Amino acid sequence: MKDSRSLDPREISALDRIVHSPTRLKILLVLMSVEEADFTFISNAAELTRGNLSVNLSKLEQAGYVKIEKKFIERVPKTIVSITQAGEKALETYSSLLGPILDALRK
Amino acid sequence: MNDQLSEQTKKLKKRYARTFHNDGLLDFFIGWALVSAGIYLLTSSIVFSFAGWMPILLIAPLKQHFVIPRFGYAKFLKPASIPRPILIGAGIIVSIGALLITFLGENQGSRAPLIVGLLGLALLFALDQGWNRTTVYAIFIPIFFIVGLGFRVLTPTIIILVGAVLMGLGVYLFVRFLKKYPAERGEGEGSS
Numbered sequence: 001m002k003d004s005r006s007l008d009p010r011e012i013s014a015l016d017r018i019v020h021s022p023t024r025l026k027i028l029l030v031l032m033s034v035e036e037a038d039f040t041f042i043s044n045a046a047e048l049t050r051g052n053l054s055v056n057l058s059k060l061e062q063a064g065y066v067k068i069e070k071k072f073i074e075r076v077p078k079t080i081v082s083i084t085q086a087g088e089k090a091l092e093t094y095s096s097l098l099g100p101i102l103d104a105l106r107k
Numbered sequence: 108m109n110d111q112l113s114e115q116t117k118k119l120k121k122r123y124a125r126t127f128h129n130d131g132l133l134d135f136f137i138g139w140a141l142v143s144a145g146i147y148l149l150t151s152s153i154v155f156s157f158a159g160w161m162p163i164l165l166i167a168p169l170k171q172h173f174v175i176p177r178f179g180y181a182k183f184l185k186p187a188s189i190p191r192p193i194l195i196g197a198g199i200i201v202s203i204g205a206l207l208i209t210f211l212g213e214n215q216g217s218r219a220p221l222i223v224g225l226l227g228l229a230l231l232f233a234l235d236q237g238w239n240r241t242t243v244y245a246i247f248i249p250i251f252f253i254v255g256l257g258f259r260v261l262t263p264t265i266i267i268l269v270g271a272v273l274m275g276l277g278v279y280l281f282v283r284f285l286k287k288y289p290a291e292r293g294e295g296e297g298s299s
Contacts, residue, residue, distance in 0.1 A: 032112075033120035034181045041179025044288065045123055073180050074171050080180075095112045 031083035135277025141270025148263040177288035
């Protein structure tokens with residue numbers, strides 16, 4: 001293996017495990033690019049089955065990273081999801097932590 | 108937000124917005140408006156002066172009925188400013204149109220296929236590059252009329268033909284959209 005001395009394993013431990021899951025990362029990225037979206041949109045955009053999406057949205061909601069609420073859109077009841085400030089912050093932190101790790105691995 | 112993340116979310120937003128509007132409704136109704144305009148010029152029937160724009164009012168209900176249940180609902184963040192490539196592209200198209208009028212303007216009639224062909228190519232190029240079709244049409248339609256009038260070749264038949272092509276494109280995109288996003292049976296509750 002090439003020199004990876006600059007990589008501190010503690011940085012990897014610092015990665016948020018909620019965000020680190022590829023499924024939840026996809027969901028957060030989708031929600032980061034819209035103001036709010038319903039279940040169907042996220043399912044299509046993130047290419048996730050409804051069951052998988054449901055489970056992972058629950059985890060994100062428990063972590064306070066997304067807000068799930070019932071809303072009427074054009075008189076139709078919908079489950080609307082939006083990313084919270086904590087979610088945005090978590091994604092930014094994850095991105096800024098992961099960047100140097102990947103850079104170190106490439107060296 | 109760090110730059111890379113910001114750039115990625117911008118790209119995603121653009122992609123989702125494009126897919127959301129890739130249902131062919133806009134294309135169909137712009138085509139319909141052109142066909143109606145052409146028929147109106149041919150027949151002077153007042154019905155077609157209204158028939159052209161009235162169905163545009165159907166876009167929102169149709170979107171509500173066909174698109175949102177399939178692709179889902181999303182509220183997009185405030186629209187981004189027009190990207191530089193679109194502005195440059197629009198400038199090139201306008202320049203080509205102006206040059207055509209200047210140098211070929213005296214030869215009327217026989218140049219019609221050339222004009223429509225060039226504009227069609229420009230339109231296809233723009234769509235291929237993933238430009239927002241609303242922007243493309245906003246550029247394309249005025250140029251179509253300006254160049255056509257400049258050449259005095261904008262006959263009702265050409266308008267109807269171009270409109271029919273756009274309607275055909277709209278139907279194609281609409282069918283493709285319905286196939287790609289089949290109707291959902293439920294709304295997917297239980298997410299909370």
